Amino acid sequence: MDPVYAHATETIVARATPSGEGAIGVIRLSGSDAISIADRYFHGKKLEDQAGHTLHYGEWKTVEGEALDEVVAALFKGPHSYTKEDVVEISCHGSPFILRRILEMCIEAGARLAEPGEFTLRAYLNGRMDLSQAEAVADLISSSSAAAHHMAMHQLKGGVSREIGELREKLIEFASLIELELDFAEEDVEFADREKFLELVRRIREKVVRLMESFSLGNAIKEGIRTVIAGRPNAGKSTLLNALLEEDRAIVSDIPGTTRDTIEEMLTIRGVQFRIIDTAGIREAHDQIEAIGVERTMQALQQSALIVYVFDITTVSPEELAEDIRKLDAGKIPLLLAANKMDLNPHEKAQRFAVSDLAEEQIIPVSAKNNMNVGFIKDKMYDLAVAHQLEKGETLVSNARHYGALLRTRESLDAVLKGMEDGVTNDWIAMDIRQALHYLGEITGAISTEDLLDNIFSNFCIGK
Ligand code: GDP
Numbered sequence: 488m489d490p491v492y493a494h495a496t497e498t499i500v501a502r503a504t505p506s507g508e509g510a511i512g513v514i515r516l517s518g519s520d521a522i523s524i525a526d527r528y529f530h531g532k533k534l535e536d537q538a539g540h541t542l543h544y545g546e547w548k549t550v551e552g553e554a555l556d557e558v559v560a561a562l563f564k565g566p567h568s569y570t571k572e573d574v575v576e577i578s579c580h581g582s583p584f585i586l587r588r589i590l591e592m593c594i595e596a597g598a599r600l601a602e603p604g605e606f607t608l609r610a611y612l613n614g615r616m617d618l619s620q621a622e623a624v625a626d627l628i629s630s631s632s633a634a635a636h637h638m639a640m641h642q643l644k645g646g647v648s649r650e651i652g653e654l655r656e657k658l659i660e661f662a663s664l665i666e667l668e669l670d671f672a673e674e675d676v677e678f679a680d681r682e683k684f685l686e687l688v689r690r691i692r693e694k695v696v697r698l699m700e701s702f703s704l705g706n707a708i709k710e711g712i713r714t715v716i717a718g719r720p721n722a723g724k725s726t727l728l729n730a731l732l733e734e735d736r737a738i739v740s741d742i743p744g745t746t747r748d749t750i751e752e753m754l755t756i757r758g759v760q761f762r763i764i765d766t767a768g769i770r771e772a773h774d775q776i777e778a779i780g781v782e783r784t785m786q787a788l789q790q791s792a793l794i795v796y797v798f799d800i801t802t803v804s805p806e807e808l809a810e811d812i813r814k815l816d817a818g819k820i821p822l823l824l825a826a827n828k829m830d831l832n833p834h835e836k837a838q839r840f841a842v843s844d845l846a847e848e849q850i851i852p853v854s855a856k857n858n859m860n861v862g863f864i865k866d867k868m869y870d871l872a873v874a875h876q877l878e879k880g881e882t883l884v885s886n887a888r889h890y891g892a893l894l895r896t897r898e899s900l901d902a903v904l905k906g907m908e909d910g911v912t913n914d915w916i917a918m919d920i921r922q923a924l925h926y927l928g929e930i931t932g933a934i935s936t937e938d939l940l941d942n943i944f945s946n947f948c949i950g951k
Contacts, residue, residue: 496572499601500593501950502586509581514589517570524596525575529560539564556585570606571613604947618932619647622886625947633758634708638885646882648931654691655927662920669913692900698884699893705885707792711762712872715787718797723827727797727855728765756869793872797825800835809843821871830854892929899923
């Protein structure tokens, strides 16, 4: 028998479907008394005597024998259930009254109302999934785009855990060799080949850094990719934003600099959400309000994952454009240039603007007003911000907690490397390795504290 399952557990209960009216509602019971509690009210057959993984139709009656509803009970016998405990799921009609009554009756019979995420916490504690998989369940429930869903599924199948687990295994091997050396300190032996060890630590550090780098994209996919639309006043930023959104949201006007504040809009391109920020432009400030706008623009730019720079081909020269882009100081942030108002000069070649560091393929001729090439801009946005990164097929870290643990792992590994360089004694090195192992273990839950678990599972919804 499964070792944890052997413990008697308090039976918990919660509604698994959202509150409010629905065609059906589901109440979930889990724990040693789940089946006997259900049997007290369920009339049709005795659930205790049935096989697991079966559905049963019957009536849910009060102890006085009054029928409350016709229900279907799904029976899962531990350890073959989500929590590895005995689980009964009662599907009833989705009336808030019926659901509340069933919940109350289960509690009267000895069940306790579940805490948020408690079913999944039990699944984790009973070894059905590791911590990052449990977190993926929460991500899966809240995923609002195809990409976020894909990422959560990947993690649920153990993507991050697997990568971290492998690194940890290798490090443990060396750690134990070095600890062994400590036992033979008098004899001056070396079990762990220092060269190989250094190489391993460097390799692990590299991987950790790569996973950390993937966080910006992973997190972006979860939260929406921060995209800034920038450009001089009147270049057509608001018009392009509207065209992208295919509806009128931003105010379009002829007076330069009217979009004074920033506006945020959500746009979905091939299942990925882009959080689009329209800004006041990077022109030198003429008045107070514009100055605030410019400052905000620069701030927004620094925090963005993609910049779409709009320029007016009828008023800007290639050299001026190059100068504007230089001022933009985008650094590593992918940059797309929309050569706007092509309708006013159809013979203009957008490629003429590819001077200095500007690549031809970065510059897209568009007419925001006439909706020309707006779809193409979307494709390019997706390619630059998502496809280039996703195609590498690497695991994406999307969880801030994982990012924090990776950061501390990297610090510990740096301490190991520095210690070896400075020739510090083995016990110091062993300590730093243990630290690194600890932080890596925090990700998968090989190492967990009550605080950590509280923190993670309190963010779940009740009933999961
Ligand atoms: P913003 O200040 O950069 O947000 O610029 P707006 O979107 O407010 O546009 C400024 C002016 O340019 C408006 O009168 C728009 O109608 C006009 N405009 C924007 N895009 C185009 C375009 O593709 N072609 C033409 N002919 N006019 C445009």
